[in-house]
């Protein structure tokens with residue numbers, strides 16, 4: 001019986017693992033550069049945790065199961081609820097502000113498509129306990145800081161920024177009831193991904209008046225804050241949230257990434273828990289799904305039984321990012337090291353295998369990444385193996401070195417060989 005991998009999952013052979021490591025190492029370096037510390041949680045949680053506040057879309061995509069004790073569990077589709085649970089548990093002991101990052105493996109039962117898988121990795125950065133929108137701006141900045149560090153420019157990607165608080169105020173102003181908002185957000189979030197007729201039809205199911213549907217449509221197309229009052233009158237709440245958003249852009253200007261950012265009312269986000277600034281980073285050509293998304297979620301900790309503590313953050317998946325980096329020529333498989341050795345010990349004579357194994361063991365003890373050749377014999381073949389393992393140096397053991405205390409060490413880059421005292425090699 002030939003068993004196939006499950007659709008939407010990936011096998012990470014060493015070359016693919018090198019790509020994943022390149023991405024994850026960059027995420028970690030950016031997190032540390034921006035002052036975040038790492039955390040992680042379990043890969044599965046109580047099913048209920050995702051039913052509380054993530055929204056129907058996530059619930060429909062859950063891989064859930066019942067354990068032998070009858071507990072209803074789910075594999076994590078995101079880590080934000082876990083983060084909220086963990087922070088709540090130690091809320092009085094944790095020094096604030098909390099700036100944490102993680103790179104969890106997540107599973108969502110999605111229909112696999114370009115950039116969307118059923119198992120993926122997602123970089124998360126979150127700032128908890130800072131009310132000022134400076135924290136929102138810092139989350140956007142840190143996401144851009146990573147993308148810039150791997151070679152992308154403001155010509156390649158754009159951070160589209162909006163505010164759920166502003167949107168809620170405007171929608172209420174045009175007569176949409178507060179309790180309708182939560183079911184409306186996932187629909188509005190789909191606007192750029194579905195044909196306009198389908199979008200209008202979905203809106204029509206939630207909103208009775210066709211005039212109101214048309215106003216919502218106009219609102220979703222706004223790219224300049226000044227245009228909003230032409231469509232909807234600003235009430236006090238809308239004014240306050242608009243000022244907040246303008247302040248986010250002011251901070252982003254101070255951080256020097258203004259060119260990468262723009263206001264876009266169609267950014268709503270599918271998840272239910274966002275309460276303030278929301279953003280997504282997209283490829284400028286608009287061919288791909290969002291590279292990342294996030295925003296402020298001030299109620300999630302209290303929704304999970306904790307105190308009212310504000311929070312903001314984002315998640316960036318590896319799948320769309322990898323496609324984008326390849327498209328832009330910023331990720332070439334031949335530029336990534338699958339393996340890197342300090343030494344390869346080539347053994348030309350079967351009698352010397354013991355010596356080769358012993359030398360390798362001593363090198364390893366000293367912390368040098370080293371391999372020996374399992375097969376003794378022809379030098380040319382062994383050099384090929386050393387090359388394929390990306391060895392910096394090769395120790396060549398020929399018959400004449402059986403009782404010698406000296407070793408031939410070849411520099412694989414220059415091709416130069418030197419005779420070195422074995423003891424001196426193991427000292428360093």
Ligand code: HAM
Pocket residue numbers: 077078079080108110115116117118119120122124125126271290291292293294295312313314315316317318319320
């Ligand atoms: P999200 O929008 O569901 O947000 O996911 C964020 C990113 O994860 C997406 O932009 C995409 O790059 C990636 N992603 C999501 N689903 C998939 C998938 N099926 N396959 C591949 N990549 C995917 C969240 O998850 C929030 N918890 C982010 C957050 C953190 N908000 C605040 N803090």
